[in-house]
Amino acid sequence: MASSRAVPNLAFRRLRGQRSPGEFAAAVRRAAREIGEQVACDARYIGRVESGEIRCPxxxxxxxxxxxxxGRSLTDLGFVARERVRGRGARAAAGAPAPPTPFRNDEESDVLRRAFMTGGTATVAAASLGLGPVPAARAAGRGAGADTLGTIPAPRAGGRFxxxxxAxxxxxxxxxRLLDDRHGADGLYARAAVPLRSAYALLDSGTAARQSAADRLHTGAGELALSVGWLAHDSGRVEDARSHYAEALATARxxxxxxxxxxAFSNTSFLARDAGRFREAVRAAQAGQHAAKHLSSARLLSLLALREAGGWAGLAxxxxxxxxxxxxxxxxxRGASDADPEWxxxxxxxxxEFLEAQCWSLLGEPDRAVRHARRAAALNDPDFARNLALYRAQLAADLARDGAPDEAAAVGxxxxxxxxxxxxxxxxxxxxxxxxxxxxxxxxxxxxxxxTRRRPVPLQGGA
Structure with a gap:
């Protein structure tokens, strides 16, 4: 809940200690799983809490x-008592009108919270996207959670946002990003296009109430284009991904x-490498490093250097x-820092380790690739289920090329x-x-x- 009089939450910042916002967000997600909760916590959420923008979770x-x-209460953690920021009384005291529609952001509505508790993520998806009931068979399936993407409202009267x-x-x-980490891209891509169109409609037709909102919307729409482009990339829609990445780059410019x-350049380089356009992968990675040189994020520059390395490996x-x-x-x-982007x-x-394994694999050294792919799979954070599948798939491929067919099959x-x-x-x-x-x-x-297990099962003839 934003406020122009936000007071930094120093108590919460002290609890984070030496961990980066991203590392602390991962700890929050792990703690949530321990008690059966699901929270979309990331570095930006932690930053919003510490800045005082989120007064009560x-x-x-x-x-x-x-x-x-x-043993601690919310106030011990630096938050404001809930009754001061929630409910009709708090709004009346502040002289603020109720929001025009219930939106499930960081201060999610109780209605959708109850829907989640009683009907699962598919029910929440239907409510938040306005799509009507989700078929029972689909709601029970593995992709049910992939629908919970949220609603982006149209501009207000007069085209203002x-x-x-x-938000x-x-x-x-x-x-x-959270659902992709858990479920992969294939079940998400089509639905993700809906909020993307809405975001660019806001950008194209709306007028910001403040310049800060306009700047954030540009960044948010671009990041959304990159996220949707990544879903296209991971689900094999190369040209769609290329288009979304170009859209994000134009938005950035x-x-x-x-x-x-x-x-945008990082993702473009990644896509080019996967598509075998290795010279383009090198150029895009180098352009990304040029863009990032004043951002004070060694980790971002490290990733872009790895993207460049992948292109050079493809060029032998x-x-x-x-x-x-x-x-x-x-x-x-040099370590993580607060300047590292949340994505x-x-x-x-x-x-x-995974990206280095790919380099050695392209250079025709499967033994070195195996060592790095094995470390990637062993070190993976369980929050990133899709990445674990990816790292093990790389390991299986490298083992097969390195003359270890039985272990390759087992990892497969x-x-x-x-x-x-x-x-x-x-x-x-x-x-x-x-x-x-x-x-x-x-x-x-x-x-x-x-x-035998990998072979697709043929469809049965209908009655």
Whole structure:
């Protein structure tokens, strides 16, 4: 709940200690799982709490924080008592009108909270997106949670927008990222296009009440385009991803946002590498480093150096690849900082190892690739289920190429286990390539079991 008189929450900041906002957000998500809660906590949410923008958390966050810090009350954690910020009395005292529609952002509505508790994420999705009932079979399936993306309101009378609408765009970005981490992209992409269109409609037709809102909307819409582009990328829609990334880059340039520009170039480089356009991958990564050079984030520069290394590996330029990898490790070793963008919450040591594994694989050194892919899978944060599937898929492929068919098949079966909850065309295509490499070893029982299980089950004839 924003206020122009926000008072920094120093008590909460002290509780974070030496952890970065992203690291603390991951701890919050882990604590939530321990008590059966689901919260879309990220570095920006922690920043909003510490700045005093969020004066009192919603009920889900309250339960999580009290679980993390037993014996403390909300006021001990630096929050304002709920009755001072919630309800009709608080609004009357502040002289503020009720918001025009209930939106489930960080201060989620009690109506949607009850819907979640009684009907699961699919029920919340239907309510928040205004899509009507979700079919029962789909609601019970693995992709049910992929619908909970939030609602972005239209501009107000006179075409004006402000904090309320901007917060809706930012919340849509958070939800897409959280659900992608848990479920993968395939079940999310089509629905994510809805909030993206709404965000750009606001940007194109609305007038900001304040310049700060206009700036945040530019960034939010661009980040949303990148998130939707990533869903297209991970689900095998290469041209759609390319279009969304270009849209985000244009938004960054118009808004004069170097952080968004660096993010757009990072994703563009990643897509180019996956599509075999290695020279483009190098150029985009280098452009991203140029955009990011004044952002004070060593981790962002490290990731962009890794993107560059992947392009050089695809071009079979070992010396340039090793030089970029060296820069990436040096920058990564400087540690996380508050300047790290919130979208980089995925980028820790596991991702560093995974991206290096890809480089050695492209350079034709599967033994070195195996070492790094094995570390990536072992170190992965359980918050990122899709990444675990990805890292193990890379390990299975590298093991197959390194002459270890039985272990490759065993790891491939672990990936198939994860694909019960994660849908990623990219991961499945990696498994298909592993199956191709393993096919000559199909007489081995372990390999035969993997190949049989991976084979798509044919559709049954109808009655």
């Amino acid at each position: 919603n009920y889900a966050y309250e339960r999580v924080f009290l679980h993390m810090f037993p 402000g904090e309320f609408e901007v 809706a765009v930012e919340e849509a970005v958070r939800r897409i 118009v808004g004069g946002d170097p952080g968004l520009e660096a993010h 330029d070992r010396a340039a690849c090793e030089e970029a990898l060296g820069r990436a490790h040096t920058l990564f070793g 980089m919450s995925f980028f820790g040591e596991p991702e560093l 079966e672990q990936v198939l286990d994860l694909l019960g909850d994660v849908r990623s065309t990219r991961v499945e295509s990696m498994l298909a390539e592993t199956a191709r490499v393993l096919h000559p070893h199909r007489a081995r029982p372990e390999v035969a079991a993997f190949l």
